[in-house]
Amino acid sequence: MASAAGEEGTVRFGIIGCAMIARKLSRAIGWPQRGRRRRRQPLPGELRGGPLRPARGRRLPSPPHQPPPALGVAAAASGKHLLLEKPAALCAADLDEILAACDAAGVQFMDSTMWMHHPRTAAMRELLSDPVRFGKLRTVNSIFTFVAGPSFLENDIRVKPELDGLGALGDVGWYCIRGILWAVDYELPESVVALRHPVTNAAGVILSCGASLVWKDGQTATFHCSFLANMTIELTAVGSAGTLHAGDFVIPAEERSAAFSFSSCAEFSDLHTSWGPLPSRHVVSSGLPQEAQMVAEFSRLPEKKWPDITRKTQLVVDAVKASIERGFEPVVVGS
Numbered sequence: 001m002a003s004a005a006g007e008e009g010t011v012r013f014g015i016i017g018c019a020m021i022a023r024k025l026s027r028a029i030g031w032p033q034r035g036r037r038r039r040r041q042p043l044p045g046e047l048r049g050g051p052l053r054p055a056r057g058r059r060l061p062s063p064p065h066q067p068p069p070a071l072g073v074a075a076a077a078s079g080k081h082l083l084l085e086k087p088a089a090l091c092a093a094d095l096d097e098i099l100a101a102c103d104a105a106g107v108q109f110m111d112s113t114m115w116m117h118h119p120r121t122a123a124m125r126e127l128l129s130d131p132v133r134f135g136k137l138r139t140v141n142s143i144f145t146f147v148a149g150p151s152f153l154e155n156d157i158r159v160k161p162e163l164d165g166l167g168a169l170g171d172v173g174w175y176c177i178r179g180i181l182w183a184v185d186y187e188l189p190e191s192v193v194a195l196r197h198p199v200t201n202a203a204g205v206i207l208s209c210g211a212s213l214v215w216k217d218g219q220t221a222t223f224h225c226s227f228l229a230n231m232t233i234e235l236t237a238v239g240s241a242g243t244l245h246a247g248d249f250v251i252p253a254e255e256r257s258a259a260f261s262f263s264s265c266a267e268f269s270d271l272h273t274s275w276g277p278l279p280s281r282h283v284v285s286s287g288l289p290q291e292a293q294m295v296a297e298f299s300r301l302p303e304k305k306w307p308d309i310t311r312k313t314q315l316v317v318d319a320v321k322a323s324i325e326r327g328f329e330p331v332v333v334g335s
Helices: 020-029 070-077 092-105 119-128 150-155 172-183 290-298 305-325
Strands: 002-005 011-014 081-084 109-111 137-147 191-194 206-214 220-226 228-239 242-246 257-264 280-285
Touching (some): 070 081, 070 092, 081 092, 092 109, 092 305, 109 290, 109 305, 119 172, 119 242, 119 280, 172 220, 172 228, 172 305, 191 305, 206 228, 206 305
Parallel strands (some): 081 109, 137 220
Antiparallel strands (some): 137 228, 191 206, 206 220, 228 242, 242 257, 257 280
């Protein structure tokens, strides 16, 4: 996805690809903001605001395949700001080519990890940063799984090695890793160890996997991602004094609000027959869906933090993949 500044402070968007995510972003771009609806041209196959009907009945995104960074580099070189679906590249080296092109052209770069822009995320960050109620972060666990149907497992680009060879790791695993990095304030782990026995398809693409992450100061994290297990979207951060849990951290169960739970200073009763205080439930309303919040953030002045966050996520993805390929040995995370 690319954008360019138009006259009178307007932002013009062009969408490359016509998968479901293109329809979702098209809707977000046209969402009312500051009391006015942004006008947009229909996507191919879209009639009078109706649903997108991709050519030949298939939804085709633009996969991060070879030549790996060519499309992103070309868009940046032409002066277009880039909002790229994750994974933005198949490895850090390819991503670096895109980021270098963006830097040279002076254009914004952001990956479309939408939950980062929901106001719930800021509310959770406030509690994680509380030295009294949460304390020092000790461990993080994230899970994102869903059951992919036969057609997905046979035809989707996420299971094709020549298209998006990262499979579940690059798709749902990206969110798990981003959630962990967000919780640790984007400090890269010292090393990563992939969990044994990942599930792959006949072409060798990952359908289910997990890993453990370790930091020098003793912080740890684990994640599991899969196309083969019931939908579960969870992030749990445990500190020395508190625990934060979001049961739908990637896609809220409701579009206009999102909840999380938080407990602090919990203890067992005298006979260990109960414990408390019980977690409190926090509900955060959102005037706009998180994808519209993302579009609004992307449309503001360039922020240097987004390329760095994407790159750190990619480095951990690379390390997990390397650990799998090296027989589940610990892999030092690159820089």
